[in-house]
Amino acid sequence: MLLSRRHTLQGLAALGTAGLLARPALAQARTLTVSTWGGVTEEGLKAYVQPEFERLTGARLAYDIGGQGARYNKLMAQRANPPADVFFSTDEAVIAGQKAGILTTASRRNVPNIADIEERLRTVKSGETDETIAGAPYTLIAYVLGYNPEKVTAPVTSWADLWRPEFQGKLAFASPVHSQMPAFVILAAEMAGGSAENVDPGFKKLAELKPNKLTVFWTDWAPLAKSGDVTLATEFDYYLETMKDQNYPIEYVIPKEKGIGVPEYVSVVKGTKNQELAEVFLNLMLDPKVQASFAGSTYSGTTNRKAELPESVRSRCACGARADQLRFFDPALFAARRPLWTERMNLEVVPSWQAR
Amino acid sequence: MNAARTLHWLLLLPSLLLLALLLGLPLAAMLARSLEPNVLLSFTGPALDNYAYLLSRAYYLQVIWRTLRLAAETMLIAIPLGYAAAMLLQGLSGRAGNLAIMGLTFPILAGPLTVVLGWMALLADGGPFLGPLVEAGLIARPRLLGSEAGVVISLVQFVLPFAVLTLYTGLRQIQPPMHEAARSLGAGALSRFWHVTLPLSLPSVLSAGIITFSLAASSFISPHYLGGAGQLTLTTLVSQFIMATFNAELAAAAAGLLLLLMLGSVVALTAAIGRFIRP
CATH class of the missing domain: 3.40.190.10 (Periplasmic binding protein-like II)
Structure with a gap:
């Protein structure tokens, strides 16, 4: 045997030294x-x-x-x-x-x-x-309204258009687990005479929507936009721009009450x-x-x-200037209310939607 | 205890240890967590409040009922289909039989996600199956994606290979002389099936039932991708609790319920079919 135990030990020691030297690098x-x-x-x-x-x-x-x-x-x-x-x-x-x-x-x-x-x-x-x-x-991204310009009968301008009869069963709406769900609870509450502190009217108002698809990501409803099954959707502006580049029949508008920044x-x-x-x-x-x-x-x-x-x-x-058209909700409020509001969405709103 | 039995247990020990370590411990941790208070419910744990909460809300009862219904429908469709396929498979000779079994196991090898993505393309109303029919005006535009039917279709397809292979093994264990004896006594094909094949294959029907039911009740990918937010099952509900509201305690309780319901269903299934199994 050419390699004696001593040689081996020496070799290992040398390797160890090299390892130590290499460590700072x-x-x-x-x-x-x-x-x-x-x-x-x-x-x-x-x-x-x-x-x-x-x-x-x-x-x-x-x-x-x-x-x-x-x-x-x-x-x-x-x-x-x-x-x-x-x-x-x-x-x-x-x-x-x-x-x-x-x-x-x-x-x-x-x-x-x-x-x-x-x-x-x-x-x-x-x-x-x-x-x-x-x-x-x-x-900065904005949550806004995307619509099919060939299908709408009148211009889409406001969050209130979500409740327009022509969009019943043609609406892709933020799922209860969507990051912007709390914004809609507040927006709907304000439309129905409530506020961020009095959200009961908001849940009632949201239950009157008739979405046919609940979405988390734009790809959830994109195929339905193409087939004409969805003509109005809540979505982030930068995804809607991407869809426009991909020739979806989509335009979007920042609602006059301000979009969600x-x-x-x-x-x-x-x-x-x-x-x-x-x-x-x-x-x-x-x-x-x-x-x-x-x-x-x-x-x-x-x-x-x-x-x-x-x-x-x-x-x-x-x-730049588009930020003026956006409303900034308090994220601390969202964080504090989300668990309860998600639960209320599931228990009080989703059952009356019958959406998919 | 005699020597043979000691050896028996010794041989089982490694897998039992592994099971206890990898399944038992996490399960115990999860169940312990399900008894704790959380962002939604405040109480002094450990207590059963999370379970009581889930079981007292109509919405969650509906989710539980949907989970059980989907699993039962899947099982009831997959077993007869699988039984027929297993009988056909039994009639195939060596190479053809091998090829058929390879074909059967292919979806398992491909993994459920790949298969579900395939279904998403096929079930879309502009897809290759339904698209031409819709175009020709033969059927109205169906909405299979996001419907319960869509989920059941993909679940049946997912559990079918497991059903076929289980039933095939069971059918093969029936001794051929049984059939010959029945024939020599003048029994026709239908009568031979009813009085010989079916009763003798019941143990494998029970196994296949348990496997298909459990796989369907615990599947996540099909209800998640083909069902959606309006069609929650217990598995997608668990994911919603974890991912959206970071409520691990309520998620654990929902998972605990799923486990209990599956155990209960297996016991009920065994009792229902077991009665007809002759020792």
């Missing part, structure tokens, strides 16, 4: 894991954010892709050793996540671009201090070992150039005042 090649939606968001990140992030930090980006609910539950289940460093979500989920102890704040100093963000789009107030910010509201956040996961890297990422998501590129490819709106957009893009996203 390995530690430098860190990875920031981004918990985000698949599709346009993931593609946009890979195209416009990842190269710049890796150039700035030398760290790598990894992705945990999924729906918001599934990703949120993952963070809940693995608090001790979180599976991601930054989390993409609605503003409401930032508040819920802070309360549940799975999301934390970022240093204001390390995210200087926050100073250029439209004040009204910074809807999450909890966690905002002189030193800290709740997260980065990197885009939804700032989307990226925030820091509590317990991350990469707080500084996470803050670099947040700052990058607020960068005017990054936002302009994102808006150009996804039609999701910019939040940075300095973002410069060509007119062809500006007219198709919730960018």
